[in-house]
Amino acid sequence: MKLNIASLPGDGIGREVVPAAKEVLDTLAEIHGGLTFEFTDFPWSCEYYLENGTMMPEDGLDTLSQFDAIFLGAVGNKKLVPDHISLWGLLIKIRREFEQVINIRPAKIFSGLKSPLVNPKDFDLIVVRENSEGEYSSIGGRIYQGEDQIAIQNAVFSRKATERAMRFAFELAKKRKKHVTSATKSNGIFHSMPFWDEVFEFVAKDYPEVNSNSQHIDALAAFFVTHPERFDVIVASNLFGDVLTDIGAAIMGSIGIAPSANINVNGKYPSMFEPVHGSAPDIIGKGTANPLGQIWTAKMLLDHFGEEELGSVLLDVMESLLKDGYVTPDIGGKCTTKEVTQEMMTRLKAK
Incomplete structure (x- = not known):
């Protein structure tokens, strides 16, 4: 199965964690076969708004409607654009126009996460x-x-x-x-x-x-x-x-690892998958953003397309990272975004 995914890193650390999660998904697909991802990136964000006066182009929804799913990072930077403009111009606009009428968010206890x-x-x-x-x-x-x-x-x-x-x-x-x-x-x-x-x-x-x-x-x-x-x-x-x-x-133990899915149940439009955390402007560019929320979100994307077994593999490896201390500073670790992502891919290859 080939999945065409619209990638919207958005603002702040979304631009750091979305590429990390895409690497993990590509690694998973490469190892286990039978599934491939084709990602198309879109720069729609608060910076895009400052340049164009809109959070997405007029035909943005028509463009997104051609994809199987939307993989979103984070929306918002109130120092640049008021939140009611950024959210209603992109995130909520997609949810409403694409009839993403159900939102699901899991929470569970993990070994290694206090x-x-x-x-x-x-x-x-x-x-x-x-x-x-x-x-x-x-x-x-x-x-x-x-x-x-x-x-x-x-x-x-x-x-x-x-x-x-x-x-x-x-x-x-x-x-x-x-x-x-x-x-x-x-x-x-x-x-x-x-x-x-x-x-x-x-x-x-x-x-x-x-x-x-x-x-x-x-x-x-x-x-x-x-x-x-x-x-x-x-x-x-x-x-x-x-x-x-x-x-x-x-x-x-951390909003930084929490995922969510916005589900279109009638099949007319793509569903959208996004972590719960925001754009975290205080750590932009430091290389310490936690990618696990975006990676768990990727697991929910896999589940949505019937790949529950691969999703379980992804979640198991994520828990092993937490248990062994391969975590970023927001949850008490010292690893960088890149180090966590690389260790995730190494362990997936060893599965």
């Missing part, structure tokens, strides 16, 4: 986040001025999108530990969350082999840091999923 939790046990969870509407709708506005000014932000929950996210979560749970937790707040949010609960109960009836329960988001956030081992798949709205996945990255 969790801030006293007793993290052996947690391995994944959050399925509704990625198209909810609290992050653009409906609303401001009226009046001064002390009378009012800001209105409307949350939008459609039956179609809510049920779609929940069914995705249940299907995923069937392949894992067969448990889905719904993040809700129906005791405080009067309309949308009771609706969310009703749809969850309706969908759960179609999956009798999967255990399910609902947790209010405040309690759920607390359980993430006290008993994360209880969870398997969590399905959440756009805002709740966003918050929970950052907690998930934190309890692992």
Whole structure:
């Protein structure tokens, strides 16, 4: 299988970790055969905006639509371009226009990566986040001025999108530990969350082999840091999923290794794979950016195309690096980006 991948390193350390992950993917393909990658790089970024007045050209989406997937590094440099311009002009534009309606982000304990939790046990969870509407709708506005000014932000929950996210979560749970937790707040949010609960109960009836329960988001956030081992798949709205996945990255020990995938479920457009970390302007050019978030993201890309076995190989080698101390300064090591990447490829070749 040949995969044509649009490579968008973007801003900051994205330009350092994306090339590193591409090297790792090419090495994996070379060793195990049957799979090749054809990467096409695009320079769309904040610097591109300063030169062109836009984060991507007018035909950018048409161009990206021709690829099998999008491999993104990082977007944003608020010293150059305000975040609302850079994100809505590139990252969120791609998510919305390409109907990437599901976002998935895993979190698990790794040997060699110190969790801030006293007793993290052996947690391995994944959050399925509704990625198209909810609290992050653009409906609303401001009226009046001064002390009378009012800001209105409307949350939008459609039956179609809510049920779609929940069914995705249940299907995923069937392949894992067969448990889905719904993040809700129906005791405080009067309309949308009771609706969310009703749809969850309706969908759960179609999956009798999967255990399910609902947790209010405040309690759920607390359980993430006290008993994360209880969870398997969590399905959440756009805002709740966003918050929970950052907690998930934190309890692992570093947001620098956390991956994510923005999934188009109808096959009309490519899905997009990106690490959770930002552009990290404070370490640009130092050669110490952690490539493991981008590499784990590459594992999610492999899984998406049915290459779960190769994805598992990649994750196993990544864990062996962490266990043996081949890590960058952000997680207590002394290795450079290049050294971690080179050791990753060496171990893949030895598999």
